Amino acid sequence: MCSLGKRLRALRVKKGVTQIDLAKGLCTPSMISQIESDRAKPSYKMLHAIAERLGVTTDELLNDVEMNLDQVSAYKMVKAMVASKDYVPAVPLLRTLLSTPRSKEQRMDLQRELGECLTHTGQFEEAEQMLTQVQEYALIEQNERLSALTLKSLGQLEFNRQRYPLAVYLWTKALQEEAKLPEPVLRLRGSLHDSLGQAHIKLNKPELAVESYEQARRLYELVGSMQEIGQVYLGLGLAYQMTDQVEKSMEYSGKAISVFEGLDNLLLMLQHQIECATRYSQSGQSQEAEAMFRTAIAKLRHFGKPEDTAAALVEYAAFCHREGRLPEAEEACMQARVLLPETHLYQARINRVLARVNMERDEEQQAIQRYIAAADRFAQSEEVGEWGDTMQELSTLYVKQNDYEQAFRILDSVRSYTNEVLGNRGIAL
Numbered sequence: 001m002c003s004l005g006k007r008l009r010a011l012r013v014k015k016g017v018t019q020i021d022l023a024k025g026l027c028t029p030s031m032i033s034q035i036e037s038d039r040a041k042p043s044y045k046m047l048h049a050i051a052e053r054l055g056v057t058t059d060e061l062l063n064d065v066e067m068n069l070d071q072v073s074a075y076k077m078v079k080a081m082v083a084s085k086d087y088v089p090a091v092p093l094l095r096t097l098l099s100t101p102r103s104k105e106q107r108m109d110l111q112r113e114l115g116e117c118l119t120h121t122g123q124f125e126e127a128e129q130m131l132t133q134v135q136e137y138a139l140i141e142q143n144e145r146l147s148a149l150t151l152k153s154l155g156q157l158e159f160n161r162q163r164y165p166l167a168v169y170l171w172t173k174a175l176q177e178e179a180k181l182p183e184p185v186l187r188l189r190g191s192l193h194d195s196l197g198q199a200h201i202k203l204n205k206p207e208l209a210v211e212s213y214e215q216a217r218r219l220y221e222l223v224g225s226m227q228e229i230g231q232v233y234l235g236l237g238l239a240y241q242m243t244d245q246v247e248k249s250m251e252y253s254g255k256a257i258s259v260f261e262g263l264d265n266l267l268l269m270l271q272h273q274i275e276c277a278t279r280y281s282q283s284g285q286s287q288e289a290e291a292m293f294r295t296a297i298a299k300l301r302h303f304g305k306p307e308d309t310a311a312a313l314v315e316y317a318a319f320c321h322r323e324g325r326l327p328e329a330e331e332a333c334m335q336a337r338v339l340l341p342e343t344h345l346y347q348a349r350i351n352r353v354l355a356r357v358n359m360e361r362d363e364e365q366q367a368i369q370r371y372i373a374a375a376d377r378f379a380q381s382e383e384v385g386e387w388g389d390t391m392q393e394l395s396t397l398y399v400k401q402n403d404y405e406q407a408f409r410i411l412d413s414v415r416s417y418t419n420e421v422l423g424n425r426g427i428a429l
Contacts, residue, residue: 005038011054011061012036022053057089082113087120105143108134112150119157127157145185148177152192159195162382164202171196190219190228197235206242213239230259234272237279246283253279267305270296274312281319289319310339310346317353326357333357348377352390359397367397388414 012022019036023029026049034040042050051061082090094114098107112134118127131154138147151174159167171192178189193216200209213235220228233256241249253276260269277292293316300309317332333350340346351374358367371394378387391414398407 003038005036007061008032008050009036011056015054017054022050026050026053082117085120087117090117091121104137105141105146108137108146112146112153115150116153116156119153119160122160124157124161128154131157144177144180148174148181148185148188151177152188152195155195159199159202162202164199168196168199168203171199186219186223187228190216190223193219194228194232194235197232197239201235201238201242204242206239209239210236210243226259230256230268233259234275237275241279246279249279250276267308270299270312271308274315278315278319281322286323293319306339307344307346310336310344313339314346314349314353317350321353321356321360324360326360329353330357343377345377345381345383348374348381348383348386348390351377352386352393355393364397364401368394371397 019029019032023032026046031040035042047061051057094110094117098110111130115127115131131150135147135150135154138150151170155167155170155174158170175189175192178185193212197209197212197216200212213232217229217232220232233252237249237253237256240252256272257269260272273292273296277289280292281289297309297312297316300312313332313336317329320329320332333354337350351370355367355370355374358370371390375387375390378390391410395407395410
């Protein structure tokens, strides 16, 4: 075990970073010196920023560090971790806090936080058990605040399980509980409408998504929550696109970019720039799309984001295919492929674009193999929509070969499999 200061200094020296460089934009070099000599205790927010600058996770920075939880206010640290979506290191801290004596209501608040973290780390069964206990307590005590928050967490659990109708039900119940409070909690209400928008998108109900996102937008604008406003603008851009309202979609997409630029949230801004470029390309604005794709891909490469770079390259490859630039589409796919593990979902999207390139070149057997590989990966990930689209394209290929029997079998399997998966998610066709 060592002190935080010694750990930080060792990591900084190992990375070849000076105190001046580490402090730039975060604090003064003197503050870094005080932290390294254990004369100052940084906030979790600063710890998170320091870890990012050193290219390590917060968990790695705190590994084997001797820390007095009371001294650094463990609960505030956990709250900051959850707010920063740093769920993995928050779990053991929450378990430690739950093991110490405290009031029943405090325990339930902590247990709800732990249930939320477990949800985001894929530990669904334990999360459900904990959150159900908290909800039972909230109902017995008639604690509408805790009930609303817990129903929100339970809704997120079902959303992550892809049980979207159940998530909608729970989030609607949470709104009803929030409405019982003496004073409205605008941020909570806004986040619930935001979540409902996401669920309606998954359920292919864009009109309802627009209604929910518009509610969220109005509430977030009242509390001046720019990060959330940007996310809602993203949702509205997608929802309006799904209702074929292209101008409104582009309007909100542009607003989202402005928000994220203002927040200096570069990664989110670049991700959305790719989405905008895709929409521009689909609406015939090829020159604008080309410039946006190239700029975003170059920046993502520069900032060392392989997964995001690969995703952008796949979208660019699809654009090049639509433009008839087959060598460039193929090259972009190959660049994306080496950036991802073999089992990544985007490998399926790469195969589908390459299959389309093969089709344009009359390389039908290669196209069949790639469509099958793409479909298998989509099926394993339960990406029903993309799996169905891929199988539809494969059936069209068999029709082209006059193999109508195989084409019919594929279409029948699409119908059966889609009904089965959607039925498991509580969606009846």
